[in-house]
Amino acid sequence: MKRFVGSPFSAAPSPAFDCDRAWEQALEQHYAALCDFAVSMLGSADVAADLVHDLFLHLWRTRRLGDASRFGRPYLFVATRNRALKYLRHQRVAQGWIERTLLEEPVSPETPDARCERQDLERAVDQAIAELPPRCREIFLLRRREELSYSEIAERAGISLNTVKSQIWRAALLLREKLREHLD
Amino acid sequence: MPKDEDLIRLIEGECTAEEAAAIQRWVSADPERAALLRQLRTVWRLTGGSPQRWNLDAARKRLQSAGAGVDDAEPLPNAGVRAPGPARRWYLSRWPMRAAAAVFALAAGLYWAARMSPEYPDREYTTAPGQRAELSLRDGSRVLLSVDTRLRVPRDFGEATRTVELSGQAYFVVRHDAQRPFLVQTRRGVAEDLGTAFDVRAYDHESFVQVVVAEGAVALQAARAREAGPARLTLYARDRGVIDAGGTVRRSPLVTVDDYVAWTRGALVFHNAPVDSVVAELRRWYDVDLRVETASLGTEPITITFTMESAGEAIAALAKVLDAEIARSNGVVRLAPRRSRVRSQEK
Numbered sequence: 001m002k003r004f005v006g007s008p009f010s011a012a013p014s015p016a017f018d019c020d021r022a023w024e025q026a027l028e029q030h031y032a033a034l035c036d037f038a039v040s041m042l043g044s045a046d047v048a049a050d051l052v053h054d055l056f057l058h059l060w061r062t063r064r065l066g067d068a069s070r071f072g073r074p075y076l077f078v079a080t081r082n083r084a085l086k087y088l089r090h091q092r093v094a095q096g097w098i099e100r101t102l103l104e105e106p107v108s109p110e111t112p113d114a115r116c117e118r119q120d121l122e123r124a125v126d127q128a129i130a131e132l133p134p135r136c137r138e139i140f141l142l143r144r145r146e147e148l149s150y151s152e153i154a155e156r157a158g159i160s161l162n163t164v165k166s167q168i169w170r171a172a173l174l175l176r177e178k179l180r181e182h183l184d
Numbered sequence: 185m186p187k188d189e190d191l192i193r194l195i196e197g198e199c200t201a202e203e204a205a206a207i208q209r210w211v212s213a214d215p216e217r218a219a220l221l222r223q224l225r226t227v228w229r230l231t232g233g234s235p236q237r238w239n240l241d242a243a244r245k246r247l248q249s250a251g252a253g254v255d256d257a258e259p260l261p262n263a264g265v266r267a268p269g270p271a272r273r274w275y276l277s278r279w280p281m282r283a284a285a286a287v288f289a290l291a292a293g294l295y296w297a298a299r300m301s302p303e304y305p306d307r308e309y310t311t312a313p314g315q316r317a318e319l320s321l322r323d324g325s326r327v328l329l330s331v332d333t334r335l336r337v338p339r340d341f342g343e344a345t346r347t348v349e350l351s352g353q354a355y356f357v358v359r360h361d362a363q364r365p366f367l368v369q370t371r372r373g374v375a376e377d378l379g380t381a382f383d384v385r386a387y388d389h390e391s392f393v394q395v396v397v398a399e400g401a402v403a404l405q406a407a408r409a410r411e412a413g414p415a416r417l418t419l420y421a422r423d424r425g426v427i428d429a430g431g432t433v434r435r436s437p438l439v440t441v442d443d444y445v446a447w448t449r450g451a452l453v454f455h456n457a458p459v460d461s462v463v464a465e466l467r468r469w470y471d472v473d474l475r476v477e478t479a480s481l482g483t484e485p486i487t488i489t490f491t492m493e494s495a496g497e498a499i500a501a502l503a504k505v506l507d508a509e510i511a512r513s514n515g516v517v518r519l520a521p522r523r524s525r526v527r528s529q530e531k
Contacts, residue, residue, distance in 0.1 A: 053246060171223055182226075
């Protein structure tokens with residue numbers, strides 16, 4: 001058999017269709033959820049976004065290993081947690097927090113059973129929000145449903161930033177009381 | 185010293201790294217604070233979505249500037265069938281196209297059913313040798329047509345089933361819908377999508393149908409059931425299934441999918457392939473009348489990758505591997521043993 005030595009072209013082969021697409025899809029589908037997960041461990045959106053950025057950069061550079069599982073949800077979450085733990089250890093964050101982080105679970109996709117239960121829970125949540133004092137409810141909903149920033153809320157409601165914060169905190173404590181049986 | 189209210193900022197990710205560390209230390213020092221944090225986090229989860237507006241586009245741009253990601257990645261079209269016309273980009277920047285093919289006109293025969301169906305007539309999409317095309321079907325599935333290929337989409341596509349008829353090679357990325365199965369009909373058998381992406385090769389002049397599954401699963405059914413061997417097999421990711429000339433379906437697991445779908449990114453990969461089949465493929469890809477004197481050059485299988493340069497470069501690469509000389513006349517390209525080699529053999 002004739003030996004074929006080297007590529008007849010100097011050009012490197014173009015990136016593989018498979019792994020490029022897998023990377024893109026992983027980014028598209030899981031980016032936000034991974035950032036949320038990272039925030040739950042880190043408390044800082046900036047640090048979380050950097051961490052997830054680094055993870056995807058690493059995945060890109062090693063994508064040709066051809067291991068499709070590395071673009072799947074389970075791997076991505078484990079990798080995010082490991083990177084978060086590494087970061088926290090490096091920052092010498094309290095050991096107690098690191099132990100909590102080890103137990104942190106990503107919110108997983110729902111089963112039909114869970115969705116059914118959730119409908120009951122949703123009713124309870126809607127009820128609890130409805131029972132908040134009107135002003136407090138309005139500000140809380142602007143934050144959690146309209147997803148406005150604190151300063152946007154202050155502007156829209158014509159109140160100070162501090163008032164926004166104190167109303168949100170008030171809503172948080174009231175909801176915690178009303179929903180106590182669902183929280184643990 | 186942090187206070188209870190700061191827990192909200194921690195949950196929402198509004199802290200700097202230093203603030204977060206301080207609050208985390210404070211939480212760790214007291215189990216009651218940890219419990220409060222956990223409850224508040226649950227309240228947040230129950231009452232709304234993500235605490236941050238994560239910007240995927242910005243993240244992608246940042247990754248691209250760091251060298252990650254495909255530059256020309258753009259959302260893939262997924263709605264409606266377009267009238268045949270210039271195809272949308274699909275890694276088009278890497279597409280080698282001869283000048284004639286650069287027009288990239290999808291030579292689409294459009295024939296109308298006798299019965300009235302103004303919305304969706306039968307459609308036939310064809311590519312000539314040297315041409316490729318991408319299209320979106322009206323169910324949102326995408327098809328990448330290889331060279332010298334014909335795909336017919338009947339008028340009733342999507343009513344009871346989503347059936348298409350293929351002669352040639354195509355890569356399918358299917359939106360799975362168990363209610364309306366997606367079927368690729370070929371002369372020798374049917375490939376039924378059981379979810380996601382696969383390549384079907386069914387050229388009329390070849391005696392086999394080949395299906396390679398990139399993702400998900402595909403059921404491969406021979407047109408005529410034979411007694412020897414199964415007539416239907418389910419293929420999973422990294423399986424290659426073949427219906428041979430006798431109508432038998434066979435499966436080889438764990439193939440290198442990338443080699444089989446290399447054409448979708450503009451490369452042709454051959455491992456231990458007969459010279460004849462390499463030549464046939466180059467003819468289709470470059471629309472060139474290439475003839476190789478296999479009698480004198482030998483028929484040993486060759487291993488070669490073409491990354492889709494010009495026809496001239498591809499032929500030069502093949503000539504190098506075969507240790508052959510290129511002669512052109514009247515639009516025919518011939519590969520024959522090099523004269524120096526003939527002489528040295530004669531000595």
